[in-house]
Amino acid sequence: MNKVIEAKNLTKIYGKKAAAFTALKNINLSIYEGESVAIVGKSGSGKSTLMHILALLDRPTKGEILIDGKNASKLKNKELNKLRNERFGFVFQQFFMNANDTVLENVLLPLKIAKLGRKKRKKEALEALKIVDLESKVKNKATDLSGGQKQRVCIARAIVNQPQVIFADEPTGNLDSATGDKITDLLFDLNKKHGVTLIIVTHDEDLAKLCNRVVRISDGKIISDQTVRKDLKKAASKKRETEAARVKKANERK
Amino acid sequence: MKLFDLIKTANHNLFRSKTRTFLTILAVFIGSFTIILSNAINSGVNDFIDKQVATIGGDSFIEVFPSAMYDQVAGMMGGGNTSKVKEYNENTGGFMGANISNEDLEKMRKVDGVENLEIFHMLSTEYMRLEGADKKYDVSVEYFPEGNFNVDLSAGRMTSNDSGEGEIIINEDWLKPFGLDSAKDALGKTVEVAVKQTAKCYVTPNNCIASAKAKIVGVQAPGVLTMDGDLHINQILDNKLYSLSMENVPESSVQNYIAVGNVDPAKMDKIREEFKKIGYDFITVSDAVSMIRTFFDAILVVFNIFGGIALLAAAIGIINTLFMSVQERTREIGLEKALGMGKGKIFLEFSIEAILLGFWGSALGILISMIIGYSVNAVAHETFLADFPTFELVIFNPLNMTIITLIIMAIAFVAGTLPARKASKKDPINALRYE
Numbered sequence: 044m045n046k047v048i049e050a051k052n053l054t055k056i057y058g059k060k061a062a063a064f065t066a067l068k069n070i071n072l073s074i075y076e077g078e079s080v081a082i083v084g085k086s087g088s089g090k091s092t093l094m095h096i097l098a099l100l101d102r103p104t105k106g107e108i109l110i111d112g113k114n115a116s117k118l119k120n121k122e123l124n125k126l127r128n129e130r131f132g133f134v135f136q137q138f139f140m141n142a143n144d145t146v147l148e149n150v151l152l153p154l155k156i157a158k159l160g161r162k163k164r165k166k167e168a169l170e171a172l173k174i175v176d177l178e179s180k181v182k183n184k185a186t187d188l189s190g191g192q193k194q195r196v197c198i199a200r201a202i203v204n205q206p207q208v209i210f211a212d213e214p215t216g217n218l219d220s221a222t223g224d225k226i227t228d229l230l231f232d233l234n235k236k237h238g239v240t241l242i243i244v245t246h247d248e249d250l251a252k253l254c255n256r257v258v259r260i261s262d263g264k265i266i267s268d269q270t271v272r273k274d275l276k277k278a279a280s281k282k283r284e285t286e287a288a289r290v291k292k293a294n295e296r297k
Numbered sequence: 298m299k300l301f302d303l304i305k306t307a308n309h310n311l312f313r314s315k316t317r318t319f320l321t322i323l324a325v326f327i328g329s330f331t332i333i334l335s336n337a338i339n340s341g342v343n344d345f346i347d348k349q350v351a352t353i354g355g356d357s358f359i360e361v362f363p364s365a366m367y368d369q370v371a372g373m374m375g376g377g378n379t380s381k382v383k384e385y386n387e388n389t390g391g392f393m394g395a396n397i398s399n400e401d402l403e404k405m406r407k408v409d410g411v412e413n414l415e416i417f418h419m420l421s422t423e424y425m426r427l428e429g430a431d432k433k434y435d436v437s438v439e440y441f442p443e444g445n446f447n448v449d450l451s452a453g454r455m456t457s458n459d460s461g462e463g464e465i466i467i468n469e470d471w472l473k474p475f476g477l478d479s480a481k482d483a484l485g486k487t488v489e490v491a492v493k494q495t496a497k498c499y500v501t502p503n504n505c506i507a508s509a510k511a512k513i514v515g516v517q518a519p520g521v522l523t524m525d526g527d528l529h530i531n532q533i534l535d536n537k538l539y540s541l542s543m544e545n546v547p548e549s550s551v552q553n554y555i556a557v558g559n560v561d562p563a564k565m566d567k568i569r570e571e572f573k574k575i576g577y578d579f580i581t582v583s584d585a586v587s588m589i590r591t592f593f594d595a596i597l598v599v600f601n602i603f604g605g606i607a608l609l610a611a612a613i614g615i616i617n618t619l620f621m622s623v624q625e626r627t628r629e630i631g632l633e634k635a636l637g638m639g640k641g642k643i644f645l646e647f648s649i650e651a652i653l654l655g656f657w658g659s660a661l662g663i664l665i666s667m668i669i670g671y672s673v674n675a676v677a678h679e680t681f682l683a684d685f686p687t688f689e690l691v692i693f694n695p696l697n698m699t700i701i702t703l704i705i706m707a708i709a710f711v712a713g714t715l716p717a718r719k720a721s722k723k724d725p726i727n728a729l730r731y732e
Contacts, residue, residue: 095726098635100635100725100726101726120639120640121639124634124637124638124639125637126637127635127636127637128636128637128638129637133635133636135729137729139628139629139631139632139729141629143313152632152633152636153636153637155298155299155302155306156298156633156636156637156638156642157637158298158299158302
């Protein structure tokens with residue numbers, strides 16, 4: 044399998060001298076194409092810092108990041124921006140949508156940044172919204188949506204540029220469990236059907252279990268890296284069963 | 298992002314907080330309005346002066362004086378140097394004694410660029426009356442070479458010498474005394490213009506006035522700058538009146554110290570040099586009205602300074618507004634950066650917002666000053682400017698307005714660089730961190 048992202052001897056130190064704080068220590072990690080990786084750790088463990096560096100949002104103090112075997116540490120900011128724009132998609136816990144813009148405008152932002160033409164970006168944004176099943180909300184303002192719908196818009200935004208990797212930072216952290224499950228389904232569907240590599244940062248063990256690889260971080264070090272290779276289809280269908288049961292239950296209560 | 302998308306996004310962002318944006322635009326508007334309206338008024342006044350200058354000869358018209366007299370005349374017009382005490386020169390004579398000799402006149406006519414040059418006849422006119430009428434009215438008349446001379450005519454035509462008869466252009470003030478209803482009625486009427494015969498008056502003081510006939514060929518529209526309110530006549534009438542008044546006057550007593558003519562305006566400086574060598578100098582109409590222009594230009598400068606100060610305050614308003622905007626949109630900036638938007642583009646996005654604030658302020662300034670300017674102009678023409686139909690109080694010159702708008706946009710851009718720089722330096726990780 045191809046390595047999509049490779050981290051070699053990553054060290055990240057914040058601050059200087061006496062106030063220096065080492066967030067990451069000598070991290071070595073390879074992410075393979077098509078994987079779904081959970082980066083799990085407590086708050087302050089360094090998991091977010093690791094994600095930021097893997098996603099080229101931050102530069103390591105020491106060590107290097109290889110994207111498709113190419114050293115990204117030596118790239119200029121402009122090239123990094125382009126790489127991020129073309130290869131990566133982001134889903135955040137807090138959504139980060141432009142509240143006054145329409146759903147469509149929010150989704151096509153990465154394509155606007157990529158300088159795509161008006162018609163083409165609209166077409167691709169509509170396709171992305173179709174995948175997350177929000178075609179009917181195209182013209183709604185982002186503020187008018189529910190939390191789950193917002194996160195689905197964010198997923199549409201993350202996939203609109205057909206990325207190789209999606210980084211999801213606590214994607215279900217702000218949602219109730221039922222809505223969270225839907226979002227999780229959507230993300231793993233993308234992983235399975237479209238072969239998108241998924242990197243999920245979370246402290247939710249249930250979410251982590253769904254990934255085929257779990258990397259645990261504590262105090263800036265990887266303490267375990269397990270590839271489960273579980274049958275994701277089975278897991279997903281099982282999840283759907285429980286979901287169906289939940290819906291049935293809810294309907295019965297009415 | 299493409300430039301067009303950036304501009305659209307910036308404009309969209311601008312009108313997110315409408316009140317704040319509107320107030321900032323209002324601040325820019327106060328400055329732009331002041332500058333645009335005062336420039337329009339200045340253009341109006343200058344245009345009117347230009348039109349008036351054209352009625353008394355335009356750029357090509359010159360009045361030639363012997364050098365001894367020039368400083369005095371130029372001094373009265375606001376140029377030259379009147380306070381200079383000069384040594385008496387026997388050859389040129391004193392201030393009033395300086396005459397233009399025929400020899401010098403010929404020399405000056407031959408200077409390259411001089412189209413025509415005639416001795417100006419100072420006519421001591423006594424009265425004018427409609428032929429056959431009893432009532433006589435005070436009048437003064439003048440002949441200037443027609444050349445490229447325009448008179449703002451409300452009826453009839455410019456004088457010429459083609460008819461072989463005396464011709465005169467009256468102004469509208471004469472219609473009532475002559476008992477005429479309209480300017481058209483005056484055309485073709487014959488008038489008598491009378492002059493005093495200086496030499497004859499020494500002999501028969503009670504019978505020394507002679508008159509010549511002239512046909513009214515045109516009526517001049519009202520204006521402020523006519524040559525001392527003198528009526529324009531053709532050369533035939535001028536010569537007739539002059540020879541009547543100078544009958545029996547000895548050659549040595551004839552005073553010819555002004556010549557008038559038309560020259561090529563492009564060669565003005567060369568001509569002046571040549572004339573100085575012969576012992577003469579001249580003033581142009583532009584020299585004569587330069588004082589009025591200087592006055593209005595000074596007022597314009599004062600208003601532009603006011604407008605400039607207002608714009609300075611507005612620039613600070615723009616800085617303030619955009620700093621607030623950067624603060625509010627920290628997340629958005631972080632997201633855009635995470636999604637691959639470069640520092641330069643973020644800077645540009647906010648700079649364009651600043652420029653747009655300047656643009657809208659300026660556009661509003663143009664709109665409102667046009668509305669107010671044209672309304673006041675319309676009212677003025679009904680009231681205090683009723684006598685000056687050709688005076689446009691405001692003229693909105695598209696080039697001027699474009700330049701003013703561009704300058705205001707440039708000021709706004711400079712003001713915007715501070716907040717735009719702050720926005721471009723935002724770190725996406727910090728910006729997206731949720732507290």
